Amino acid sequence: MIVYKDGSWQPIEETNVSVMDHGFLYGVGLFETFRTYYGIPFLFHDHMKRLRDGLESVYIEWDHSDEQLYKLVTEALEKNDLTDGVIRLNVTAGISNWGLPTETYRAPSLLLFTRPVPEHNTASKHAVILKRRRNTPEGDTRLKSHHYLNNLLGKRELGTQLDVEGIFLTQEGFVAEGLVSNIFWIKGDTVYTPSISTGILNGVTRKFILHLCALLNLEVKEGEFPLEDLLGADEVFVTNSTQEIIRINKLDDTVFPMVETSWLTCLKDLYKQSTEQQLMTYQQVKKVDWKNGKYKLISNEADMWTI
Numbered sequence: 001m002i003v004y005k006d007g008s009w010q011p012i013e014e015t016n017v018s019v020m021d022h023g024f025l026y027g028v029g030l031f032e033t034f035r036t037y038y039g040i041p042f043l044f045h046d047h048m049k050r051l052r053d054g055l056e057s058v059y060i061e062w063d064h065s066d067e068q069l070y071k072l073v074t075e076a077l078e079k080n081d082l083t084d085g086v087i088r089l090n091v092t093a094g095i096s097n098w099g100l101p102t103e104t105y106r107a108p109s110l111l112l113f114t115r116p117v118p119e120h121n122t123a124s125k126h127a128v129i130l131k132r133r134r135n136t137p138e139g140d141t142r143l144k145s146h147h148y149l150n151n152l153l154g155k156r157e158l159g160t161q162l163d164v165e166g167i168f169l170t171q172e173g174f175v176a177e178g179l180v181s182n183i184f185w186i187k188g189d190t191v192y193t194p195s196i197s198t199g200i201l202n203g204v205t206r207k208f209i210l211h212l213c214a215l216l217n218l219e220v221k222e223g224e225f226p227l228e229d230l231l232g233a234d235e236v237f238v239t240n241s242t243q244e245i246i247r248i249n250k251l252d253d254t255v256f257p258m259v260e261t262s263w264l265t266c267l268k269d270l271y272k273q274s275t276e277q278q279l280m281t282y283q284q285v286k287k288v289d290w291k292n293g294k295y296k297l298i299s300n301e302a303d304m305w306t307i
Helices: 044-057 066-079 149-158 204-215 227-231 263-292
Strands: 002-005 008-011 029-037 085-092 109-116 124-129 164-169 175-178 182-187 190-194 219-223 235-240 244-251
Touching: 002 066, 029 044, 029 263, 044 066, 044 085, 044 204, 066 085, 066 109, 124 235, 149 164, 164 244, 175 190, 175 227, 182 204, 182 227, 190 204, 204 219, 204 235, 204 263, 235 263, 244 263
Parallel strands: 124 164, 124 244, 190 219
Antiparallel strands: 002 008, 002 109, 029 085, 085 109, 164 175, 175 182, 182 190, 182 235, 235 244
């Protein structure tokens, strides 16, 4: 793997971070993971907005533009001989003194990793309720940060099972989220999902699914839900940027059979259409800009979410 770090490309074996980097010492760092379709990153601006909002909340000053980052993603795919890739973009606080600072971090470090999209993404999985409970966020809201020990310990509980997703409950016993996913379930014509107030990550794909539900005129209820509500669902699914939408066919001992008239199938079809629509939009923009000899990106979120 060829990795980008602070202005240079190098093999991952030669890439390192200082022991005085506060991303290492104190976990002050954030990351975004997203995937590309035919070389084009999906929901790219939404990922970058979440990253910037998070960096501001942990006092990291960062000035990379979307245009610069998009170009780095393109270079990363080229250098790793990939068209469809999973991108992980890390911003770590950078080198500072030993101790807890009060000043803003003004020299953060940027790393960009790339790997192939898994060839055999499963369409469905089993799920289990984890004994370990979801920890509370470190700050006001859950950040996609270097503080990942709760998830790692949950993964240890699952062991080596690859086709199983672990589901966290909150300390109070409400449904929270998956190890690496947000969770949804459908009952009748209503989609349910835990609210951000439960301490879950406000996933970029989660937000997009809520948008697709609105396009389908599906009622959405966000809140604090007991496990019994989830077990009584017609359909259950989890989402993340890499695996998209994954149906849960069994949760512990509860089986969720395929539904003949399935809202989940509608959502999956609309999700696929949305990726194709964004691909076409980016291609059109690139073609126009090539004639003008300029490089341009779509910056209007509404343009990206028109199906």
